[in-house]
Amino acid sequence: MNFDRNEEQGRFPQRWWEDERLKTVQTMDKGDKHLVPFFAPKIYPLEPMDKPFDETELESRFVSAFARILAEHRQLKVYMESCVKCGACMNACHTYQGTGELRNIPVMRADLLRRYYKKYFTTQGAILGPIVGAEKVTLEGLKEMYYYFYQCSQCRRCSYYCPMGIDTAEITRYGREILIQCGFVSQFHWSVLTSMWKTGNHMVITKPGLMDTVEFLEEELKEETGVDIKIPIDEWDADLLYNPSSADFFAYPDTMIGVAKVMHAAGIKWTISSDIIETGNFGLFLHENTMRMLNKRLIDQTFKMKNCKEVVLGECAHGWRTWKMMTKTINGEWVDKKFHYVHLVHKLIELIDSGIIKVDPSRYEGMKVTLHDSCNNSRGAGIIEEPRYVLSKILPDGVFTEMTPNREMNWCCGGGSGILWDDPESINLRVKLSKNKAEQYMSVDPDIAVVICSIGKAHNSFIVHEGYKKELDHVKIKGLVDLVGDAIVDFPFPAGKYAKS
């Protein structure tokens, strides 16, 4: 059972997503309601269980999964045992503020797991039972846990309020992992992981598809700037490897275009590896072993580069958090010996500060720009002042407006941890989950909201163009590099795309 420590199985086959074993997964893509429990016995190895789910097994499955995770994670043990039920986290969570459901208060959410912890792993729970809030595992209980654990966007805002420093995001992460072994996983997350296994990115982009898109983007660039700007794919002797988020090719092409402009203007010999057009790592949200492997895969692929000195990670917040905070501890100290791994924002600062690319703030005269700090960037990986610094360089005075609260205390948009379900019921839920962010937008009323995060772009676009369309439809959601790209004056191109005129 203990597959997480198994070195051999943790290795990837050369092109691991073509593994025969994984093909069976397609048969599991059924049902379209994402928040309805989806049947998937385990994520790794990625194959469906051959016999149907048996309810009598539930307890033993649950307890063994829980025990394994507890043995390997100090944080979970400490968090399970030291909450004092003080209620300080009451006002911390946007899901509670949005939905008004008591179970969405961080402590109540964590209690869904803690009640089982008390029952199976503590003396007091075994003896005193319901007085201390211990309960036996039931299918109903697990469904409830599933429902509320998947509403947590793992934004970690509650950990700033809790006097103990309890990070409910950790609890939901491992809670989801336990749920997976009991047969519950959100279909959306599952399908993202399967497409990750199959194609190496979240959007099921194959190499021919990628080439088509890139061609299309290059035409766009030519049309817009009048200059031949290339988006080089798989040029193995390049100096800089850019690791984009796959959504940049289809959903937010402006980001890809922005990157191409910046690299072109800076005269950098860069490339994208078609094997890793995905920084994101959904394993972070629900399955640690998957996270390790996806991370390992990125490392393996970057090491194929010959001349490359620097790897620039694209605008993906949870991807950057996994890269920065976790790579060294889960996949080895040696990782950053060969390359510099930097975030795109760092690269932008370097280029702007050293005067390699010249920007013209006047393009944004008279607009109102605001910045949404994505949780994994600001709270999770410390990119807090950097984007503000870049914005101060590319925007004229008085254009940039802060939302309150901001920086590490910002409200999560509600889409964190990949909560992007798109069936009707879940959409209602998502509208509620993003209430706080929408209110922030309404109070600032920006023209452009900068979001340095792929999931964030998806969800914030949902907020402004669907969820709160009436009030916010005029807001444009942009990546940081989009704005930089449009402010570049080095090569002639027509007025910035979002100039108000």
Next chain:
Amino acid sequence: MVSNVLSYLAIVVFFVGVPLQVYRWMKAPVVYPLTDFPAPKTAEGAFIKVLLDSFLFRPILLKIYNSTVYSGKGTDLWIGGWVFHVSLALIIIGHIVGIGTLGHQFTILGVSPETSLHMSELLGTVSGIFLSLSLIYLLLRRFFNPIVRVMSDGIDYLIVLLILGISCMGNFMRLNPTYEVEYDVAQRWIMGLFTLHPVALPDNPIFTWHLFLVEILLIYFPFSKLMHSCGIFFARWMITNYDPKKVMVFDWRSKVCEWTGGK
């Protein structure tokens, strides 16, 4: 003698149980850094911040760290909780020092033994009263705040009630001369306990109950949420510590992190 057996049991359970629980935590690894940013850059800074956060409690500190952005409503809890813990700490220290030196601890400040005894008694009385009041406040808050009420289990009330019972009996003995227990009587009893020659308890029902409840508390301590007194340091350390060796970080651009033009 029942009270003696229970006393030994309580001492053993407490002093073995708590380290065992902590050892159980230590055994499990922390797989990757869980830092909450902005984090102190050095381990010493993190250490100081953990201590500040733990002993002053987080909500008020947030106001100091980040007065412009924090708009939480945590102060109602903070005042009650903080007064409770400070007076509890004073009382625990007072019991140890006061009984150990027979109330002469303040002689090191240069006052006479008499004054020292009075000071000790005064401090004990005042913090005892604060302890009871703050516990009553926490109890009422738990009961009347609708949200805190739903999140509480029976045991959360029981613990507060238990400590309230202990502190009320303590106050009662202090304020009611007929039930007063002198320092030397208590000292003799404790010395008896520790030298394995138990002496009889003073003939004082309130004192017996006080002691009984304390023993219950000590026995329950390692199994309960009261382990937060150790867990807080673990949990806080995990989210405060930032070890540049463990993360991929390129601080050659760190001047930007100090840039505050946006504030």
